[in-house]
Amino acid sequence: MxxxxxxxxxxxxxxxxxxxxxxxxxxxxxxxxxxxxxxxxxxxxxxxxxxxxxxxxxxxxxxxxxxxxxxxxxxxxxxxxxxxxxxxxxxxxxxxxxxxxxxxxxxxxxxxxxxxxxxxxxxxxxxxxxxxxxxxxxxxxxxxxxxxxxxxxxxxxxxxxxxxxxxxxxxxxxxxxxxxxxxxxxxxxxxxxxxxxxxxxxxxxxxxxxxxxxxxxxxxxxxxxxxxxxxxGDKAMETRVGTGFDVHPFEPGDAVWLGGVRIEHTAKLKGHSDADVALHALTDAILGSIGEGDIGVHFPPSDMQWRGAASTLFLKHAGDLVAKRGGRIVNLDVTIVCEAPRIAKHVPAMCTVISQTLGIKPDRVAIKATTSERLGFTGREEGIVAMASASVEVPRDE
Incomplete structure (x- = not known):
């Protein structure tokens, strides 16, 4: 029975x-x-x-x-x-x-x-x-x-x-x-x-x-x-480095999203999601560090569910993939290139958003802003460029 x-x-x-x-x-x-x-x-x-x-x-x-x-x-x-x-x-x-x-x-x-x-x-x-x-x-x-x-x-x-x-x-x-x-x-x-x-x-x-x-x-x-x-544990860890690059043009609007922060401006960035060029480059850098392709592989522009989506979702996904490998993010470095808007006063808020999204300390995030000295499309204020690098530690594959 x-x-x-x-x-x-x-x-x-x-x-x-x-x-x-x-x-x-x-x-x-x-x-x-x-x-x-x-x-x-x-x-x-x-x-x-x-x-x-x-x-x-x-x-x-x-x-x-x-x-x-x-x-x-x-x-x-x-x-x-x-x-x-x-x-x-x-x-x-x-x-x-x-x-x-x-x-x-x-x-x-x-x-x-x-x-x-x-x-x-x-x-x-x-x-x-x-x-x-x-x-x-x-x-x-x-x-x-x-x-x-x-x-x-x-x-x-x-x-x-x-x-x-x-x-x-x-x-x-x-x-x-x-x-x-x-x-x-x-x-x-x-x-x-x-x-x-x-x-x-x-x-x-x-x-x-x-x-x-x-x-x-x-x-x-x-x-x-x-x-x-x-x-x-006793697992040997190795350091991986990834880089990311992204560019978005301006279109009519009143604010841009950069580093997860809304910044008032005379235009907005054009893109399928919120067009946060800084977080897109950073997401690609993290994905690249663990060989997981780029942001378009995980969040295709053809998929309408991501239309207007906050780019912090993409960043968190990349961080979660590192965690699933048993790894951790060591540090992140982002450079934003534009003539306007002015970025410097928004950097602390960007670092806070990124660190909270990924669950790391703010001092592991660096954000720098520069101009292109009025040269090229950024100099003509036609768009914004962002470059990023990410270093992570993951268990060594023996």
Missing amino acids: STRPKFIAAIIVAAGKGERAQTGDFAEPKQYRRVGGRPVLARTIDAFLAHPGISAVVPVIHVDHAERYQALSLADERLRDPVPGGASRQASVLEGLKAIAALRPDLVLIQDAARPFVTVEQIDAVISALASHDGALPTLPLTDTIKRAPDGQVVLTTEDRRTLFAAQTPQGFRFGQMFSAHMRAATVRREFTDDAEIAEWAGLRVAMTAGDRNNFKITHPEDFRRAERHIS
């Missing part, structure tokens, strides 16, 4: 502001900042969609982050619409549990969005443990000696580290029991640190599975450097 497959739902908790990981260069919430060219939250969701046993994935996001989430452009039939979170992690998980209740899942896995390196094997271990336990979570034994100091200054005692373990996620439970426990926990004056603690408080039996030191939580700025090292 066969049994029906278990319906397993995964809740990805991403409703925090991620402020502890922010720096002057990166003001984005940590779950939307890129690691290895891909946003942290997207990597975490991908990890669960890669598991064949997961039936549904439900992200719980901050109420102010809807546009950021949509920009991830994730698509999978198992991925449900995001749910607005609450004022605390505990409240956000409860909102996720409420959202999946109608699905009547057998098991639920609760995952921190800031742990993007969870593996299929770790997820498997938690699911397997739920066959004989009410809950399960991956843990790591502590290797440092642990001191207890109630005042934070003077040691009171030394703990027996052999009985202490660091908790990770995903934490898995039988759905009905966890939903009930969370509903009850919401009525008491106590803030629980994780879902396993709620399960323990509710009298459920929670098993430990083997954790993984690479399943670390990105919390502070230095954790992003560790994440980048983890992605590159």
Whole structure:
């Protein structure tokens, strides 16, 4: 007699502001900042969609982050619409549990969005443990000696580290029991640190599975450097360089788009998209660095869906292709040649648009403007030329 497959739902908790990981260069919430060219939250969701046993994935996001989430452009039939979170992690998980209740899942896995390196094997271990336990979570034994100091200054005692373990996620439970426990926990004056603690408080039996030191939580700025090292691993990297060149003539209008910035002018640039000559050259440079042809191959002018499109879409696509190779953009250099409009005061805004589109630091983007000393078609103010170069690092093909 066969049994029906278990319906397993995964809740990805991403409703925090991620402020502890922010720096002057990166003001984005940590779950939307890129690691290895891909946003942290997207990597975490991908990890669960890669598991064949997961039936549904439900992200719980901050109420102010809807546009950021949509920009991830994730698509999978198992991925449900995001749910607005609450004022605390505990409240956000409860909102996720409420959202999946109608699905009547057998098991639920609760995952921190800031742990993007969870593996299929770790997820498997938690699911397997739920066959004989009410809950399960991956843990790591502590290797440092642990001191207890109630005042934070003077040691009171030394703990027996052999009985202490660091908790990770995903934490898995039988759905009905966890939903009930969370509903009850919401009525008491106590803030629980994780879902396993709620399960323990509710009298459920929670098993430990083997954790993984690479399943670390990105919390502070230095954790992003560790994440980048983890992605590159021991693979030898090589530097590639690509160049791009583009030109667009003027036509009647009142503004031009350059570097993703609208600049008022006595004319506009003629083209199928927004005719952003700077971003077109830069996109070609990035595509050239990884041997992916040019912008016309990926976004043909004959395709009407790109008519009037913002060229940041093309640039982001090129950056995503680098990320899929396991690579990263090292630096970008753009030269714009025109007599008018004046470019210099718009350069900082252009650098910001480009860096945010590609998820790199602004100081990795250089934009320069010059004239052709009134020579040629640019000198006659008939159009604008842009030249660009891009250097990227990608894993060496052995």
